[in-house]
Amino acid sequence: MATGWAGDGAVQDQIDATVEDAVKRARSRLASGPGLLHCEHCEEPIPAARRAAVPGVRLCVSCQELEDDELAASGYNRRGSKDSQLR
Template identity: 80%
Template structure:
């Protein structure tokens, strides 16, 4: 495929660089450091295995699951269906 002045792999290189930047940004947003020994919401003990697996953990599994369910719900239809666009 003729790409003008760009090299043969320039498009793929740009895609790879974009993905790499997104991964770095996501990794920088992860919490670091030692986690809490007890959940900050319900004060239940957090097992050592969870603290090792999730650096900077602050919630027990039950509270984290509840938090994730709340964050996953959105009052908006983000699928872009025609119904949501016509309203």
């Protein structure tokens, strides 16, 4: 592929840098720290095993599942196909 004055692999290097930046940005938004002892929605205790497995956990499993279901049902088209956007 003709890239002008760019060196070999420059396009791939740019793609890799873009992906790396996106991963860093996503990781920076993840919760961290000890997490909560009780769910912030229903006040049920969060088991120690969940707190150890999910740093910065704020919700019990039940509330997290409900929140995940709401996000999945939001209708946001992650695949970006034109056909699904027209429906």
